[in-house]
Amino acid sequence: xxxxxxxxxxxxxxxxxxxxxxxxxxxxxxxxxxxxxxxxxxxxxxxxxxxxxxxxxxxxxxxxxxxxxxxxxxxxxxxxxxxxxxxxxxxxxxxxxxxxxxxxxxxxxxxxxxxxxxxxxxxxxxxxxxxxxxxxxxxxxxxxxxxxxxxxxxxxxxxxxxxxxxxxxxxxxxxxxxxxxxxxxxxxxxxxxxxxxxxxxxxxxxxxxxxxxxxxxxxxxxxxxxxxxxxxxxxxxxxxxxxxxxxxxxxxxxxxxxxxxxxxxxxxxxxxxxxxxxxxxxxxxxxxxxxxxxxxxxxxxxxxxxxxxxxxxxxxxxxxxxxxxxxxxxxxxxxxxxxxxxxxxxxxxxxxxxxxxxxxxxxxxxxxxxxxxxxxxxxxxxxxxxxxxxxxxxxxxxxxxxxxxxxxxxxxxxxxxxxxxxxxxxxxxxxxxxxxxxxxxxxxxxxxxxxxxxxxxxxxxxxxxxxxxxxxxxxxxxxxxxxxxxxxxxxxxxxxxxxxxxxxxxxxxxxxxxxxxxxxxxxxxxxxxxxxxxxxxxxxxxxxxxxxxxxxxxxxxxxxxxxxxxxxxxxxxxxxxxxxxxxxxxxxxxxxxxxxxxxxxxxxxxxxxxxxxxxxxxxxxxxxxxxxxxxxxxxxxxxxxxxxxxxxxxxxxxxxxxxxxxxxxxxxxxxxxxxxxxxxxxxxxxxxxxxxxxxxxxxxxxxxxxxxxxxxxxxxxxxxxxxxxxxxxxxxxxxxxxxxxxxxxxxxxxxxxxxxxxxxxxxxxxxxxxxxxxxxxxxxxxxxxxxxxxxxxxxxxxxxxxxxxxxxxxxxxxxxxxxxxxxxxxxxxxxxxxxxxxxxxxxxxxxxxxxxxxxxxxxxxxxxxxxxxxxxxxxx
Numbered sequence: 001x002x003x004x005x006x007x008x009x010x011x012x013x014x015x016x017x018x019x020x021x022x023x024x025x026x027x028x029x030x031x032x033x034x035x036x037x038x039x040x041x042x043x044x045x046x047x048x049x050x051x052x053x054x055x056x057x058x059x060x061x062x063x064x065x066x067x068x069x070x071x072x073x074x075x076x077x078x079x080x081x082x083x084x085x086x087x088x089x090x091x092x093x094x095x096x097x098x099x100x101x102x103x104x105x106x107x108x109x110x111x112x113x114x115x116x117x118x119x120x121x122x123x124x125x126x127x128x129x130x131x132x133x134x135x136x137x138x139x140x141x142x143x144x145x146x147x148x149x150x151x152x153x154x155x156x157x158x159x160x161x162x163x164x165x166x167x168x169x170x171x172x173x174x175x176x177x178x179x180x181x182x183x184x185x186x187x188x189x190x191x192x193x194x195x196x197x198x199x200x201x202x203x204x205x206x207x208x209x210x211x212x213x214x215x216x217x218x219x220x221x222x223x224x225x226x227x228x229x230x231x232x233x234x235x236x237x238x239x240x241x242x243x244x245x246x247x248x249x250x251x252x253x254x255x256x257x258x259x260x261x262x263x264x265x266x267x268x269x270x271x272x273x274x275x276x277x278x279x280x281x282x283x284x285x286x287x288x289x290x291x292x293x294x295x296x297x298x299x300x301x302x303x304x305x306x307x308x309x310x311x312x313x314x315x316x317x318x319x320x321x322x323x324x325x326x327x328x329x330x331x332x333x334x335x336x337x338x339x340x341x342x343x344x345x346x347x348x349x350x351x352x353x354x355x356x357x358x359x360x361x362x363x364x365x366x367x368x369x370x371x372x373x374x375x376x377x378x379x380x381x382x383x384x385x386x387x388x389x390x391x392x393x394x395x396x397x398x399x400x401x402x403x404x405x406x407x408x409x410x411x412x413x414x415x416x417x418x419x420x421x422x423x424x425x426x427x428x429x430x431x432x433x434x435x436x437x438x439x440x441x442x443x444x445x446x447x448x449x450x451x452x453x454x455x456x457x458x459x460x461x462x463x464x465x466x467x468x469x470x471x472x473x474x475x476x477x478x479x480x481x482x483x484x485x486x487x488x489x490x491x492x493x494x495x496x497x498x499x500x501x502x503x504x505x506x507x508x509x510x511x512x513x514x515x516x517x518x519x520x521x522x523x524x525x526x527x528x529x530x531x532x533x534x535x536x537x538x539x540x541x542x543x544x545x546x547x548x549x550x551x552x553x554x555x556x557x558x559x560x561x562x563x564x565x566x567x568x569x570x571x572x573x574x575x576x577x578x579x580x581x582x583x584x585x586x587x588x589x590x591x592x593x594x595x596x597x598x599x600x601x602x603x604x605x606x607x608x609x610x611x612x613x614x615x616x617x618x619x620x621x622x623x624x625x626x627x628x629x630x631x632x633x634x635x636x637x638x639x640x641x642x643x644x645x646x647x648x649x650x651x652x653x654x655x656x657x658x659x660x661x662x663x664x665x666x667x668x669x670x671x672x673x674x675x676x677x678x679x680x681x682x683x684x685x686x687x688x689x690x691x692x693x694x695x696x697x698x699x700x701x702x703x704x705x706x707x708x709x710x711x712x713x714x715x716x717x718x719x720x721x722x723x724x725x726x727x728x729x730x731x732x733x734x735x736x737x738x739x740x741x742x743x744x745x746x747x748x749x750x751x752x753x754x755x756x757x758x759x760x761x762x763x764x765x766x767x768x769x770x771x772x773x774x775x776x777x778x779x780x781x782x783x784x785x786x787x788x789x790x791x792x793x794x795x796x797x798x799x800x801x802x803x804x805x806x807x808x809x810x811x812x813x814x815x816x817x818x819x820x821x822x823x824x825x826x827x828x829x830x831x832x833x834x835x836x837x838x839x840x841x842x843x844x845x846x847x848x849x850x851x852x853x854x855x856x857x858x859x860x861x862x863x864x865x866x867x868x869x870x871x872x873x874x875x876x
Contacts (some may be wrong), residue, residue, distance in 0.1 A: 023053050032173075055767050099137050100270060101246055101263030102130070109138045109241070113148070113196065113224055118239045119217050122227045125243035127421040128301030128343045131228040134243060135198050138226065148194040148224075156201040156420045157370040157475030159482065161208035166513045168199070168212070170474070176512060183212070187219030194222045201420055203230040210235045245298030249290035256286035264293040267300060271307035271402075279310065288315040295322055301421065302346035308402040309353070322349060347425045350401060357386045359429070361394045362403060366426035367439040370475030371407070371415045380442045415472070441489070444480040447473065448493035451500035458503050470504050477501060481517055491526040495536050502539035511547035518543060534563035534572065541579060548729045554583045574602030575611055581618040585625060586732030593622035613642035613651060620658060621733040624665075633662045653683040653691035657698045661737070664702055672702055677777055693722045697734060699773055701741040709748035710757055710833055711772055716742055717761020718769045724762070760825065768826050775799055796837060803830045804838075807846060808853035 025035045032050070112121055123131050143150040153171040158164060165182035168174075174189045176182060190197070197216070202209040210233040213225045227233065232240045246264040259265055260281035268289060272279040281289060292315065296302040309318060322345075354362060364381040365372070374392060382388040395416065398404040403422060407415045418426060430436050450473070454466045470477070477497050484494020498517050505514030518540040521528070528536065541556035561576035577599030585592040600615035620635030636658045643651035660675030676698055683691030700715035716738065723729065730738055746754040764772075775797045796804065806816045817827040835841060840848040 022050060023057075026050070026053075055765050099133055100267040102134055102137060105134055105243065106137050106141065109134070109226070110141055112239070113138075113142060113146075118237065119224045120213055120227070120235065120238045121225070121241055122229055122233050122238050123241045123243050124229055124232055126245070126299065126343065127230060128299045129243050129245055130300040131230075131243055132200050133300070135200060135226055135228050139196065139198050142196050146194070148196050151190075151195065151197045152200070153198070154200045155205060155209070157478070158205060159369070159479070161205045162516070163478070163513065164205055164208045165212050166510060168197075170510060176510060182512065183215045183219065186216060190216070190220045190223055192220070192222055195220070195224070197223060197225045199225065199227045201229070202227050202233075206231055206233050209233065210238070213238075246293075246300060246303075248294045248298045252287040252290040252294070254286075254290065256281055256283050259286045259290045262290075262293070264296075264298040264300075264303060265289055268293060268303050268307045271304050272310045275308060275311045275400075285315040288319040291319045292322060295319070296346060299343055299346075301419070302343050304402050305346050305350045308400065309350070322346070343421070344425075347422070350403065351425075351429070354401070355394075355397075357390065358394050358397050360386045361391065362398055363426050363429035363433060364435065364439055365398075365404070365416075365418060366423050366430045367436075367443045368418075368476060369479040371417045371472065372476065373413055373415060376446060376473075376476075377416070379446045380439065440483050443476070444483050444490050444493050447476050447480045448496050451477070451497045455500045458500075467504060470501060481521075485520060485524060485526075488526045491521070491524055491528055492532055495521050495528050495532045499532070499535045499539040502542050505543060506546050511543055514543045515540070515547065530563055530567060531569075534560045534567065537563070538572075538576065538579075545579075545583060545731075546729065550583055550586075554580060557583065570602045571606035571608055571611065574599040574606065574608075574615065577602070578611065578615050578618050581615075581622060582731050582733075584732075585618075585622055586735065589622050589625040592732075593619060593626065596622055609642050609646055610648070613639045613646070616642070617651075617655065617658070624658075624662070625733060625736065629662055629665050633659070636662060649682055649685070650691055653679045654694060656682060657691075657694045660698055661701065664698075664705055669702075669706060672705075673777060676702060680773060689722075693719055694734065696722070696769060696773070697730075697738055697741075699776060700745075701737060703772075703776055704741050704744040704748070706776075707748075708776070708833075709745040709754075710829065710836075711776065712741060712745040713749060713754050713757035714761035714764065714829065715769065715772060716745065717758040718764045718772075719761075720758070721762035721764070760829075764825075765823065768823055771799075771822065771826055796834065800830055800834050800837070803827065804834050804849060804853050807831070807834075808850040810850075 022035055109121070109123075112118075123135060125131050139150045139152060142148050151172050153168045155164065155167060158167045165186065166176075169176060169182050169186055169189075172186070172189060174182075174185050176185045199209055199213070206229055209227060209229075213227065213233075214235065214237070217223055217225065227238075232238075246267060247262055248264045249259045249262045252259075260269070265281065269279060269281060292306055293303060296306060306318060306322060313321065351359065351362065360383055361377070361381055364383070365377065367380065368376070374395065377395060378388045378391045381391060386394065395404065399406050399416075403418070405417050405419060407417070427436075430439065450469070454470055457463065457466045480490075481494045481497055484490035484492075484497070498514075498521055502514055502518070505511060518536065521536060522540065537556040537560035541553040541560065544550075544556065545553035557576045557579045561573050561580070564572035564576065577595045581592045581596035581599065584595060596615055596619035600612065600619060603611040603615050616635045616639035620632045620639065623629075623635060624632035636655055640652065640655040640659065643655055656675045656679035660672045660679060663669075663671030663675055676695060679695040679698070680692065683689075683695055696715050697719045700712045700719065703709070703712035703715060719738070729735075742754070742758075745757075749757065802820075803816060806819075811819070813827045813831055814824055816822075817824045820827070834849060835845050838849060838852050840852070
């Protein structure tokens, strides 16, 4: 082993420049979507790079990746937090304020996780009692002190019970495969490993949350689910934990030190320090502080609201004013009702201290579902007494009064939200002011305008940033689409949103939700303008084909083409013909060619370069399937010229794939290697995950063509694994190519060996697939070795020669893998390829391989082979 180790640097595998950028932004607190926007790459590509970063750094968690990066002196700021709001998708958010008290409750819930008596626990309690903060504390400790994976989903903005499962899947980044339901997909993702899933704020959809929880627990034997809700779930199997408010001082006459140590007073003190630095409990203010906390029943939210006023009022004044507000609402009655009245009184009191403009903005902010931006508030909330120019100032006041929460993502614009109990209170004020209908209309118009603006950018270089923007406002778009179905005047704006979000649903694999909204709008009794209706059919077909519903997709595109023809929009008709060509290609290639040719003529006449390029690509595919390689090559080359003029990296990568396939069909293996190498490089540099998948499929075909069936089968498995991950299906041309390649590899390997390699390929890391491609890119000639004088030549890749040399040196597969910085599975594959090529097998194969190496000058004592130092992997 020392022979290898002396030539390998004692470091982690080096990161590429792009991987280093991703690692730095990860350490800086950005989630995958924000990294995608910052680097102008696709969110799915960020996940691909993160897998490479984790693999190369030898870590499994985000925190370990940051720490390892710092050890290697990457350019990560020393003060970069390990967690930051907003949190990465599916993980628990990191509160910006500390957690006070609740040690007993936290310990009890952690012991529940370990006890195993019941795997479903519901934390109930009054509004403002701190259920979410307790769940956050439990999630944090569960993740830190055990091998349990922790997942988090906030269901506050999920008004439709039918979307509970899809919301959880989206939060966890789970892609739904075509024909697969959300529950099976979630169960597959959660697997059999220990996990904790937290579902926060479930009271408004309690019944559906109960149903989803039962189904998930049935499919995941080591899963625990923690739910927060103001009401118990209708489940006998669930354990209910009633969360009481924080302890309050037993008396106002206690010594100041005892009052200061009480958890409710500690909470008040810390939050007051955020307003008045240095605030502390003293002999003078201890009694009024105790009175405030006692009168607020220890409710954390009410205490925080009161503490926010300490800059304007003394503790004595605060206690007096609260007393006046509370006496009007509280009295005899059930404890829960009294606590609700206490919180309501605190909100009334805090609201009453606001200026008129602040009250106006506060109630109007209730129209938002989830989070919003400053620009959103400026567009929707102005009134006769509140100018758009004043929104920022007034919003800042609401933040200072703890009525609005501000999220501060590093490198991104601020986002705002209302805690749910406060949003409900604000909504009451909005209804009382009789402004709700007006605000819902303005809200829908605003987000329809955002969707329309995004639609023009989603096929261009700004696509990653706009995808992030649309995903951030998921709840607002859902609210706008729901309103559009309820009122005739909203149907058009809602349908426009559906058309735009179709691309985001496709990207996220959320076909079920996308098709649900699309079908509901198409079935609406309210008339939809013909232009919008045609676009709705087009986008519905787009979702259906990616979900594997080819016949439904074809029906929608035919309907869209007919409507666009009536509207005399030939370019739009050309788009539908392009889609129909792809949908027809698997069953009738000549008809597909005719459709693509008609679409091409319409797009050329309209002067649309992008869709001209797309139609040329479709015509090339149809020609290729008919065996006309020359015409296919001509179409691909013309399409590529347009793609390069547009600077569209996604299109360039796909056309490189096709040109490589043309070269392979013509027997030009070097030309195929050139084009496919460019396709991988462009796709990776442009962070085009689907382009990488297409390129890997083409490389699998190339491997079969040059007599490397094992590599071909492994790459086919890698392609299938990626398709499963992203919930996608291959379109007709690529599906036919996949089947042909699989048939060739099966004939060369045998069915059992092919299935074994296909299964192994599905679990390959990006590093391992890159190694396979690098082997195919390396020149073969230097490694052609004769078995013996007059015997046929044996063709080994440079990597296989290197592995053979180390086998002769007595190294095991495990030590070779460690020394070369590759996985054991990769070395086992190289070893199997060597054995197959040199013709050795059985228990003595390793000895026979070593003898072969010595006969050909590859032994460890011979200097004919230099083992290079480990270099950064090529990016192809």
